[in-house]
Amino acid sequence: MIACIIGIAAGACAVAFLYERELARMARFVRQRDRLSNQPLAVSLPGPGVVRVADAVNAEVDVARVERQAARQEQQAFQRDLAGFAHDIRTPLAGARGFVQLACDDLAAVEAADAGAASAAGAAGEAAGAGAADVRAASVRRYLAAATRRLDDMNGLLDALYVYTQAIDPDRTLHLEPISLQPALAQVLVDRFADFEAQGRAVHLSFEDQSAKILADREALARIFSNVVENALRHGRGDVDIDQRGRELRFSNAIDPAVASAIDVGRLFERFYRADPSRTTPGAGLGLASAKSLADSMGLALAASVESDRFTITLAWQRPPDKC
Numbered sequence: 001m002i003a004c005i006i007g008i009a010a011g012a013c014a015v016a017f018l019y020e021r022e023l024a025r026m027a028r029f030v031r032q033r034d035r036l037s038n039q040p041l042a043v044s045l046p047g048p049g050v051v052r053v054a055d056a057v058n059a060e061v062d063v064a065r066v067e068r069q070a071a072r073q074e075q076q077a078f079q080r081d082l083a084g085f086a087h088d089i090r091t092p093l094a095g096a097r098g099f100v101q102l103a104c105d106d107l108a109a110v111e112a113a114d115a116g117a118a119s120a121a122g123a124a125g126e127a128a129g130a131g132a133a134d135v136r137a138a139s140v141r142r143y144l145a146a147a148t149r150r151l152d153d154m155n156g157l158l159d160a161l162y163v164y165t166q167a168i169d170p171d172r173t174l175h176l177e178p179i180s181l182q183p184a185l186a187q188v189l190v191d192r193f194a195d196f197e198a199q200g201r202a203v204h205l206s207f208e209d210q211s212a213k214i215l216a217d218r219e220a221l222a223r224i225f226s227n228v229v230e231n232a233l234r235h236g237r238g239d240v241d242i243d244q245r246g247r248e249l250r251f252s253n254a255i256d257p258a259v260a261s262a263i264d265v266g267r268l269f270e271r272f273y274r275a276d277p278s279r280t281t282p283g284a285g286l287g288l289a290s291a292k293s294l295a296d297s298m299g300l301a302l303a304a305s306v307e308s309d310r311f312t313i314t315l316a317w318q319r320p321p322d323k324c
């Protein structure tokens with residue numbers, strides 16, 4: 001009997017020793033493993049307890065691997081986006097510099113023409129010099145105007161970037177209040193009336209409920225409207241239809257069929273996304289990304305759809321209007 005007890009005790013001690021050595025090996029593996037390695041923890045001692053520990057460790061390794069892959073993909077996407085945005089900024093800068101250089105060359109030519117006219121004898125020489133100076137001055141004004149337009153384009157890009165950084169700022173404070181949709185939208189449309197008129201386009205409003213309200217931050221809501229309208233002006237064509245039905249506000253306009261086929265709706269609200277891969281059209285691809293971020297921060301839903309040659313952006317809210 002005593003021998004049996006001693007045998008059982010010795011066996012238990014042996015099993016405990018083996019378990020302790022296996023757990024020490026597993027701890028050493030976790031402590032010393034390469035953080036970037038995907039090597040799983042193997043089990044060298046059978047037993048449900050050890051297997052469960054190994055499974056838990058390997059599950060964490062898998063989670064870490066997935067997180068690293070996601071972070072790497074996010075970093076690569078950001079680098080591509082940043083490269084595209086840098087190209088967008090460099091293009092107007094290079095154009096402006098070129099036009100300024102042409103203006104400087106023409107100014108130098110004007111000065112040379114003036115000097116030549118002054119040294120020439122007779123009224124005919126003076127008249128010819130004055131005529132040449134007028135032509136050069138007109139060229140200078142044309143080049144400087146073109147340079148100003150390029151600099152305005154760059155300023156628009158930087159403004160878009162600034163608005164986007166504000167939209168995604170985690171410390172941004174939003175003041176939600178009941179806002180009447182129609183007056184808030186009307187103010188944005190009035191501000192852009194000249195742009196619609198210049199393009200020969202119109203806006204058609206249709207409100208199912210003239211007193212429809214939404215719980216939102218006034219400034220953020222105006223920015224959403226402004227960015228959506230800007231997108232319609234810049235990339236759409238024809239008149240813009242804005243319809244309110246229930247708890248949805250839809251902005252719809254026609255677009256070029258070639259542009260429609262190039263749009264990836266799933267990426268439309270990504271930062272720096274543009275349907276034109278050559279990035280030759282104006283804009284930074286941040287307007288809709290900013291609008292989406294602001295909408296999300298207020299519990300609103302912003303979605304887009306493309307049907308044939310019709311592009312639609314829908315703003316939806318969950319709170320019933322009568323509770324605003």
